[in-house]
Amino acid sequence: MDKTKWSRDEFMLVMNLYTKLRYGQFNYHNSEVIKIASLIGKTPGAVAFKLVHLSRQDPKHKDRVKGLANPGKNAIEIYNEFANNWDEMLYESEVILARYQNKRVEDIALDGQDIEYIERDILNGKDGIDIERLVKTRVNQSIFRKVVLNNYSNSCAICNLNIDTLLVASHILKWSANQTNRLNPENGLCLCSIHDKAFERGYIGIRSDYKVLISSRLNYIKEKETFNAFFKRHENHSIKLPDKFYPNREFLEQHYASTFIS
Numbered sequence: 001m002d003k004t005k006w007s008r009d010e011f012m013l014v015m016n017l018y019t020k021l022r023y024g025q026f027n028y029h030n031s032e033v034i035k036i037a038s039l040i041g042k043t044p045g046a047v048a049f050k051l052v053h054l055s056r057q058d059p060k061h062k063d064r065v066k067g068l069a070n071p072g073k074n075a076i077e078i079y080n081e082f083a084n085n086w087d088e089m090l091y092e093s094e095v096i097l098a099r100y101q102n103k104r105v106e107d108i109a110l111d112g113q114d115i116e117y118i119e120r121d122i123l124n125g126k127d128g129i130d131i132e133r134l135v136k137t138r139v140n141q142s143i144f145r146k147v148v149l150n151n152y153s154n155s156c157a158i159c160n161l162n163i164d165t166l167l168v169a170s171h172i173l174k175w176s177a178n179q180t181n182r183l184n185p186e187n188g189l190c191l192c193s194i195h196d197k198a199f200e201r202g203y204i205g206i207r208s209d210y211k212v213l214i215s216s217r218l219n220y221i222k223e224k225e226t227f228n229a230f231f232k233r234h235e236n237h238s239i240k241l242p243d244k245f246y247p248n249r250e251f252l253e254q255h256y257a258s259t260f261i262s
């Protein structure tokens, strides 16, 4: 077999890594790049090069990598397959990542507490299909969080708070209402718990120009200093934009129309 050729699984793993790293992390010194390279028997440099190539598909980075050669048909195909079906492709790539390490997908994607929940459900006699669905849902939530938080450099897109445990990978279109975009990184916003809840409840809206709107409903808050600190001072300011996977403008407008209380 030609060792310079990349298999589909290898592309899947590089694309999986692409979603989890920022542009500035696409280099052969990065520990995640080194890890994937050793799993698939390529050099870290070759993996980093593929990552940079993949950014040609991203409108924000397209111009930065103009001079580089085309990433190749297979890489573009995989990128588009992900973009058309984030739900299945991200999960599938995570399963491949586990397989390359001789592990189960839940072992690499979930923390101890999550696994305890799943084991408790197994002990409670849930059947195989329920358990499989449960594992998939939790793995997907965990990958989505990783992708979204990293993409926003682990800080709230509205207030910049950068405490991981207080950050949420918020969905623009609700997880429950929109099945096809559950894992689409363009449907994600990294928000702190307060701004996540306020966005979900419609106290905050974000228009397609990325400017923040504050609902007049909050004008009644008596504690003006708190109101200003948490909300008013962000009004009409642009959110902090991510490294890639910009929030989808259509999704933002849909959220504004259906959820924002003006």
Ligand SMILES: [Zn+2]
Pocket (backbone or CB within 6 Å): 156, 157, 158, 159, 160, 161, 191, 192, 193, 194, 195
């Ligand atoms: Zn915030």
